[in-house]
Amino acid sequence: MNKKLLIKINSLDIEPDSIHIDLITQNTPLSSEQFEKLFLNHYNSNILEEIINSLHFLKVNDPKNKKNGIVFCPNCLSKGIAYFKRKWLLTSSIVCCECNSYLMDYCPNCFKHFSYWDTTKKSELVNNSITSCRCGLDISKFSFPLSPTQLEIDYQKYIDFTIENGFNNHTQYSFTYLNTLMFTASMIKKIIKSPKYKKKLNKIYPDLIIDIEVPTNKWTLSERQYLLPIAYYLLDNFPNRIKEVFPKKYNLKKEFGQLPYWFEKELIFR
Ligand SMILES: [Zn+2]
Ligand SMILES: [Zn+2]
Structure with a gap:
């Protein structure tokens, strides 16, 4: 070749x-x-x-x-x-x-x-x-010495279902969920730097430490393994859990484009 x-x-x-x-x-x-x-x-x-x-x-x-x-x-x-x-x-x-x-x-x-x-x-x-x-x-x-947690398995099953079927219980268009998931993961990385939001996040996730500086499209597998199940968990029970930690004002980065209405109506327009 x-x-x-x-x-x-x-x-x-x-x-x-x-x-x-x-x-x-x-x-x-x-x-x-x-x-x-x-x-x-x-x-x-x-x-x-x-x-x-x-x-x-x-x-x-x-x-x-x-x-x-x-x-x-x-x-x-x-x-x-x-x-x-x-x-x-x-x-x-x-x-x-x-x-x-x-x-x-x-x-x-x-x-x-x-x-x-x-x-x-x-x-x-x-x-x-x-x-x-x-x-x-x-x-x-090789066999990996640790098994995934229940949350990680639940996350992956939900994602696999979403991609296979084209919808999930958040949205009838799976792409809007996947985009929102990545957005949420990038927000967690950002808001944890603020003591106020770190405190809120720690109520849901005690001892959460996030030290990821690279932009979303450069996340390695281990960074995704760490952040995506957390984002999934925050989006679960939507919008209750994420509303607890999501800032009222934020700047949306271009890479995410337009966030879906089902997300915006609960978190942005309030
Ligand atoms: Zn080797
Ligand atoms: Zn396998």
């Missing part, structure tokens, strides 16, 4: 072009149906078009973002043909509910981000099994 193709590999997560389709189908043990399902654009046929837009936003797809490795569930990789699942690409994915395991984006042996190619040499593909780290560890043989 040449360098030019590798640079484009991030947008390939969304939709493969014909060069990639040919190249990959010649080298994959997956059936063409299984292969097609690996790409984010496959969501298109099942759910609302708007969700695709939100997935683009939610996805960590900045190729220059060196902090993010490829996300995986070690246990899923040990079952049958190993492949990296489409849903692991989504920013909203933090645990695997089927395996009751945390997702990972680093090798538990050398602690480097897991990657298909060797970032120390320019764009050179790693030439062995897709489950082998450069240090030699087979990540599919």
